[in-house]
Amino acid sequence: MSDVYIIGGGESKYGELWERSLREIAVEAGLKAVENAGVRTKDLSAIYMGNSLGGLISKQEHLSAIMSDHAGIATEYIPSIRVEASTASGAAAFRQAYLSIKSGEHEVVMVGGAEKMTELYGTEIIDITSSVVDREWEAFAGATPAALAALSARIYMKDFHVGKESLASISVNDHANAAMNENAHYRNKITLDQALNATPIAEPLNLMDCAPMTDGATSVILASEKYVKEHGVKGVKILSSAISQGPFALHSRKSFYTVEPTVISSRKALEQAGLKHKDISFVELHDSYSIYGLMTLEDLGFAEKGKANGMVESGIGIGSALPVNPSGGLKAKGFPYGAAGVSQIYESYLQLMGKAGKRQVKDATYGMTHNMAGSGTASVVHILGVE
């Protein structure tokens, strides 16, 4: 079983890219990654694409093939596969690419994540984005992604006597970090007051608790241990990869604020990597809604259930004991559904290679990423490291 390394990456600007197509931004990210990794496109033995809504938005299936064709590399007959696990598509695609190298089948593989959210407009936005929750049992009854997050938030806040400030702090931190990320969707810092007093979306959540509709694409290049050694390439090692999936609808779960798949996959990932929580230098987590930031810190095991507020209040910025979302997270770097998981991996690669510029986490050795499907149907956790 080969070890697997990330040897490069690249991405488009994240934001409202009205003038650019899904194909364009996906190709931009892919070609930047290839250049950054110092590989040739003909070295690629496969391409895995994470994409959630492309079919529904553009009525085009087999998007991975459209991408490689548009990049001008289809004549090299590289197989491409689209992996879809709603908003966890990016990390799920990354995991399949990792397994394909581990199996000995591939040497150098590209993983791309891309989504063009701004093609949606009006009520279509709620309709199409609700395809990541249970349509028959949730969305048809009005339980959209925002409504489900609000439900979890309300019960969580009541049961643990947690104030709105703790939720808002998640978003304030994301914006502070995104201000240092030139590819981020929102580069403006926000104050706690601003976060607390934004337009209501689904009470108790307001605009500043909800990740935006972002267009964006990120790609990374993975390579086998053999390739890395033969080419003297420096890379970040994938120490573990874990995925878990539970009941789809929120009402079918044991708890409204514990995402069991996150608990299970983070435990597995730490075990596989032979690490403890204190070893983790930073975490990139899936805070599509601020409440998920708190819940996830607990489900990942960094705080006890109901107590992440203490951790958040004592600081989760770049210089803290556990920097959270140095990239700017889903709230401020942005949330292109199928790209989010790959974006987290790319940020971790930059951090662990010491290439994260102003937002560099000091002595970053091990990074954890957490990508979640919908309201917590599935979670994918990876631990990456440098030795």
Next chain:
Amino acid sequence: MSDVYIIGGGESKYGELWERSLREIAVEAGLKAVENAGVRTKDLSAIYMGNSLGGLISKQEHLSAIMSDHAGIATEYIPSIRVEASTASGAAAFRQAYLSIKSGEHEVVMVGGAEKMTELYGTEIIDITSSVVDREWEAFAGATPAALAALSARIYMKDFHVGKESLASISVNDHANAAMNENAHYRNKITLDQALNATPIAEPLNLMDCAPMTDGATSVILASEKYVKEHGVKGVKILSSAISQGPFALHSRKSFYTVEPTVISSRKALEQAGLKHKDISFVELHDSYSIYGLMTLEDLGFAEKGKANGMVESGIGIGSALPVNPSGGLKAKGFPYGAAGVSQIYESYLQLMGKAGKRQVKDATYGMTHNMAGSGTASVVHILGVE
């Protein structure tokens, strides 16, 4: 690297299942496969689903999770992933499952393929099914899947002086085999005359040249060598798995009647398996249109380019030198997009285990399956065998 075996399978009836939902048929196939393989659902370490159009048809993403939830096994937190490569989604999902076991990550994995085509109606049928070709460069210009197949047929017939009878023979053979398959969509035999004189669809192709809109679901269970040995289970070995992808649009390819990804992936699959064409006992190939049956026999290397007609005329039935589509193929067993690839694998499993009943190919030792994306954007070839 572990060897990988197919240890069981199951499927729903194929046909127009108006009264049944996508969830229902997928779950039926999955639970039948689990029972048939003699495993427990809690033994499954992952589920891979091949599905092409579910998002577009039902506006529900993450269908793999919907399936496992509806099967009542979500509380076992088994990860499930949807793999999408348009009409090759089934074989692509199978391949990812195979690689995941080969990598040492999983022991027992379910692969499901499911599609509910009859939810589409009216012009929506052409619109949505055209998501498997290049929408911007083909479908918008009227080049639907049927039109593209007709284009290939017309040029092929002209260049090689091949008559319509040769195309029709592909469909006649499918119907003859499907008559012996109780799960097939169409169980009526058809004569060459009937095949030649059906309603025109896209000249020179008529209704009998085109695979139907079929609902259906098939699942198979894969297991590692370790599991098979420890449990004394009999299975069919996956001898090789190959995939290749080329230019998306037909007009971008070198030839209108050579699908380069099929040529490449079949060559690789035979090499990996250490086999020659004469060793193959039967082939399950992707004849969504009759012309693809002829083209594929050539691209797989069973006949020279332009000469598959000779082979077809001398017979491709169950008792012939190379039985083609013993299941009834896409034309008569049916063509649920994302299920087709898994259906071919299941048929091969039955044949190689000697469980194919009336349509059993005598002394079946090695079977080849060929699943194609759209008009030939990608091809996935597997070789399975018993030793």
